[in-house]
Amino acid sequence: MDRSAHVALARGVRLQWEPAQQARVLLYPEGMVQLNESAGEILALCDGRTLAEMIDELQRRFPDAEVGDDVLEFLADARRQGWVEWEDADHER
Amino acid sequence: MNADGAIQEPTQHVSLRGMPLWLLAEVTYRCPLQCAYCSNPLGFARYRDELTTEQWVSVFRQARELGSVQLGLSGGEPLLRKDLETLVGEARTLGFYTNLITSGVGMDERRLARLREAGLDHIQLSFQADESELSDQVAGRGHFEHKRAIARAIHAQGYPMVFNIVLHRLNLDHIDSILQLAWDLGADYVELANTQYHGWAFHNRKALMPTRAQLQHAEAVTERWRQKADGRMRIFFVGSDYYDQKAKPCMNGWGTTFLGVAPDGRALPCHGAAELPGLALPSVARTPLREIWEDSDAFNFFRGDHWLPEPCASCEVLAQCHGGCRCQAYLLAGDPAVTDPTCPKSPHHDRVLAAVEAADRPGTAKPLVFRTVENSRLLRGSGTDPNS
Ligand code: SF4
Ligand code: SF4
Numbered sequence A: 001m002d003r004s005a006h007v008a009l010a011r012g013v014r015l016q017w018e019p020a021q022q023a024r025v026l027l028y029p030e031g032m033v034q035l036n037e038s039a040g041e042i043l044a045l046c047d048g049r050t051l052a053e054m055i056d057e058l059q060r061r062f063p064d065a066e067v068g069d070d071v072l073e074f075l076a077d078a079r080r081q082g083w084v085e086w087e088d089a090d091h092e093r
Numbered sequence B: 001m002n003a004d005g006a007i008q009e010p011t012q013h014v015s016l017r018g019m020p021l022w023l024l025a026e027v028t029y030r031c032p033l034q035c036a037y038c039s040n041p042l043g044f045a046r047y048r049d050e051l052t053t054e055q056w057v058s059v060f061r062q063a064r065e066l067g068s069v070q071l072g073l074s075g076g077e078p079l080l081r082k083d084l085e086t087l088v089g090e091a092r093t094l095g096f097y098t099n100l101i102t103s104g105v106g107m108d109e110r111r112l113a114r115l116r117e118a119g120l121d122h123i124q125l126s127f128q129a130d131e132s133e134l135s136d137q138v139a140g141r142g143h144f145e146h147k148r149a150i151a152r153a154i155h156a157q158g159y160p161m162v163f164n165i166v167l168h169r170l171n172l173d174h175i176d177s178i179l180q181l182a183w184d185l186g187a188d189y190v191e192l193a194n195t196q197y198h199g200w201a202f203h204n205r206k207a208l209m210p211t212r213a214q215l216q217h218a219e220a221v222t223e224r225w226r227q228k229a230d231g232r233m234r235i236f237f238v239g240s241d242y243y244d245q246k247a248k249p250c251m252n253g254w255g256t257t258f259l260g261v262a263p264d265g266r267a268l269p270c271h272g273a274a275e276l277p278g279l280a281l282p283s284v285a286r287t288p289l290r291e292i293w294e295d296s297d298a299f300n301f302f303r304g305d306h307w308l309p310e311p312c313a314s315c316e317v318l319a320q321c322h323g324g325c326r327c328q329a330y331l332l333a334g335d336p337a338v339t340d341p342t343c344p345k346s347p348h349h350d351r352v353l354a355a356v357e358a359a360d361r362p363g364t365a366k367p368l369v370f371r372t373v374e375n376s377r378l379l380r381g382s383g384t385d386p387n388s
Helices: A037-044 A051-061 A069-080 B053-065 B084-093 B109-118 B132-139 B144-156 B172-184 B199-203 B212-229 B289-295 B297-301 B326-333 B349-360 B373-380
Strands: A006-009 A014-018 A023-028 A031-034 A047-050 B006-008 B022-026 B070-074 B097-102 B122-127 B161-167 B189-194 B234-238 B258-261
Touching: A014 A037, A023 A037, A037 A051, A037 A069, A047 A051, A051 A069, B022 B053, B053 B084, B053 B289, B070 B084, B084 B097, B084 B109, B109 B144, B122 B144, B132 B144, B144 B161, B161 B172, B172 B189, B172 B212, B189 B212, B212 B234, B212 B349, B289 B297, B326 B349
Parallel strands: A031 B006, B022 B070, B022 B258, B070 B097, B097 B122, B122 B161, B161 B189, B189 B234
Antiparallel strands: A006 A047, A014 A023, A023 A031
């Protein structure tokens, strides 16, 4: 995965805090997924910044955690689900 | 209109059970189309009154307090409400994800932009076919060319585009060119929804039910498209319980997730609740929404699974399937409180099998009965409120 890729929520996908659920949720056409805390933290950073910047930020917030592979794996999955998007570098895909 | 919310629940936190996550506001039953498969009640013509703007906004606010997040603005044709922009704006401000479920008739670029400004999140545009003639044949007047133009405009204005089509005997064989159309229009999601035989579709069942070969072919073509469209266009193929030989977990369980409101304010535990006998539907114009959701007879009638008789009572998958659909139990077995006959364990399952087999036999095409005000009156009398 290219760490200079800019990661953003996909078109029509919205992240918000739901008081009734005491959780962040991801909303998309006719659907919703309730997020756990780490998923919520990661997705909240998907605002167009690069993957490298995201990982740095998460590492800064959670200095004791091993941030990296887990985040990449989560994002790859989130992309398959259609929650986030980024442009691949030409040689990939 | 057809709108079933998909709500995933993969994680922990506060349980989602018991919240009306999906609020369906059927803001009007007026509609310029006359789809023979329409899921509106046969007696829709009796719903003359419509809630005011303020009443709808009050419903939205109360629903948010109960935990609603997804709002479907549906009908009829919701664009016929002149206050649609206001409704969208208020709902969005309250935190709803706003879904407009529309035929596109009555939409133009200016209105699209105004709705966008108001905060509309997504538009589900329904098609009847891949071409004009067949669209007219299914919907009276299909407005195909207009829909196509609106689809392009939706895409151009940056909305996620959900291309929806109800599938049946008359259009299933067009599946490849239907998917091509969705692709050409830049759809992000495609919902291929096989007809659910309720409402007008039940009335037109003989004309609409496909052969099994048609369905298999459509599924195979869809699978090919899935490979091709990977990543750019997501395709959902919603099967038919008549053919799948499996009852569907209707509404994800009665009174667990779904709260519908009819144009006149009647609260609906499911899309077809107004057609069920013995169910007094409370009105949001008179009763607070929390009281309706938590305490009303209508929402408690089929809540939980404990009331289901055999074969469901001792079935190992009861918690997933909830005994199927109440409307279907009523339509096919004459009693809403029994096992849905699409389940092979139902003592009435032979009726479903017979319908599927009849659809396989060649025969003369039955004419469609269109969803018109005249037909609604003919089929369901007129004037009186079925629930009073
Ligand atoms: S007639 Fe067609 S467009 Fe109108 S509400 Fe029914 S299904 Fe929707
Ligand atoms: S018997 Fe009842 S609970 Fe079991 S699968 Fe059939 S409908 Fe569902």
